Amino acid sequence: MDAATFRRRAVYGRWAVASAFFFNGFLVGSWAPQIPVFMTRLGISEFTLGLLILVFGIGALASMPWCGYLIEKHGSRAVIKGFAIFCSFSLLLVALAPNVISAAPALFLFGAVIGGMDVAMNANAVEVEKKLSRAVMSSSHGFWSLGGFAGGGLGGILIEAHGHLAHAVVVTIIAIAIGLIAFRFMITEDAPVRHEKQKLTFPTNPLIYLIGLMALFSMVPEGSVLDWAALYLRQERGADIATAGFAFAAFSGTMSIMRFLGDGVRDRFGAVNTLRISALIGASGMLAASIAPTSWIAILAFAFSGLGIANMVPIAFSAAGNQQGTSSGVALSMVTLMGYSGILVAPSAIGFVGGKTGFGPIYMVLAGLLVVVALMANLARSADQKVR
Template sequence: MQGAAAGRWAVAACFFVNGFLVGSWAPQIPLVASRFGLSETAIGLLILVFGIGAVLAMPACGYLISRLGSRPVLRVASILCALSFAGLAIAAEVWQLAIALALFGMVLGAMDVSMNANAVAVERGLQRAIMSSSHGFWSLGGFAGAGIGGLLIEQVGYALHAGLVVGFCLALVLLALPFLIAEERAIGGHGAEGARRGLPRNPLVYLTGVIALFCMLPEGAVLDWAALYLKQEMGAGIAEASLAYTAFSGTMAIMRFAGDGLRNRLGAVKTLRYSGMIATLGMLGAGLAPTPLIATFAFAFAGLGIANMVPIIFSAAGNQPGLSPGAGMSVVTTIGYSGILVAPSLVGFVAERTGFSLIFIAFSGMLAVVLLMARLVRSADGIRVETAG
């Protein structure tokens, strides 16, 4: 139990570092555009390269975790992840930047799968949920990386900012890595062998991936398009429009830190159902809102619901019967993140013809489907202790 308690904070540090690196990249993007004279389309393609790198690494990482366990994979991936951020500043040509982004995406994706798989191991060791608060640390890291990064770049420039990010993240992971715990290797011979031979055969893990996709697409849509929705279709100013995602991410971060307690009390299925109800109503309200203020409140309400949906689904993926945590996690994360790659351009294409209001209404329907499929995440309750009252 003591090892699992220390491992809980070690994996939380990994989630924070992963979020901090993603957040630190955000303020670098405008500078990349000016350094290389890139158009919005070119920047979009580079971001696509970053995402493709992450998605390609996820199945390979799941295979490695099934062979070696999450701890050694996370140790290597987190160190490489911290170091790879330097490549974004060192690149002197566009092709070098593309390679640096692909590598950065690959190690971020590997770290994502392995840290979620290790969080499942911690949940089993502690016999209670910690996945939601772990994702809360990711949100906190992203908030800190983006906020501090913008200030640092203004003061010291993009190159020194990258160096400071690498130094900070490397120091934090080196402090945390000795305390990571290893999952029990007796996961079940059939599951481990199946992971080695190829893709999992159990259709439930793929349905779980679809549920993750249906949760992650609305979350990504708010990030990419909420401000434009308020500005173009409701006439909000830039400052007012930016509050939509700020409110959404703020309520989501707060609820993620409260989510483990709710899940330990209610169970994964009930928590996902209640979360789905709130998320569906919030997203529907945002699509039907008559004013920017009401839409902002609706997005904030949706954030309360969406916050714990993905952590619950990831925990279910890591507790699939007869399947190693890494194998289940890699399938679900790959399906979820693959959709996010396609979604921004698809949403933009459709919104030009229908407007964003119908887009957010459609996403509320997608969240309602998750609500109806909530029983599929009951494997997430496999970590809970059976008590008699």
């Protein structure tokens, strides 16, 4: 294959994996406006709804360790396509569930295929980075955020106009169309390298777990802002409901913008420097939010923190996927599992503690976790490896 053809396929693959991130985020974003209807339709309490949402998270975490084996055996492209088929119909399955007994396994499956695809598309983004010899991970996560925004925005309009079932059908059609048009251009590893022989195994390189810890410490603050920032502003800073809602909006808005800018920043300054500075920015914003005297200052602080946190997880994923001696799928399955625990599991514990101590001290502790990531930044050196 000549250089021009190699480059062209890599560029097509870059936009194909961006489409995969958008696809995944679009489905997750489409679930969000379904939740109030889901609760009313099944006649369940907030407590039961919380348990069902936890089932979604458990499904995601349960599937992630298996993805390393699947990617190692079949390549990330085949795994993405396989999970995408199930993802396309998963929201429709939840929308059709008539009761809690059927909704629970439907949500578990939804979480499992979304989580499995998440691992595979991150592995594919690492491969694109190798072939293009430049970073694409941060902007890929930006496309996930963009997909979530599109799914949530379109969902509210369609459900209001045509009902939850019609919305789920439209989402299914859009997902299938994205897959058919974009995923055929996806690249894959030249030959899946089987470093680990067992059917299901865990990485033997301890550095993988340290990188996973960095991902965890980076994602716990993100999950905490998502789940508890509005309540913090409402209860402890006297904000009204409308103002409290701006906390996560400002945080996610700056994260989305910075993720699209992050690849260029990382290519210029290197992964280690970018991660260290990003972690310190995130910690500064989180600390300022914890001691802010007014709700609007806290909102600005959360927005500033989002600028830093935006690119921390993408760098950690790139570092894991480039570890020598371990396949990118095996490494990423573990780092993704550890990282996403920070969004799917940790906020429950944070809510319990915050109810006893208040959330100001919680955000102060989370700032400390981000400082720890800054101190560990040298472990992300492998994120700058660009090897064909």
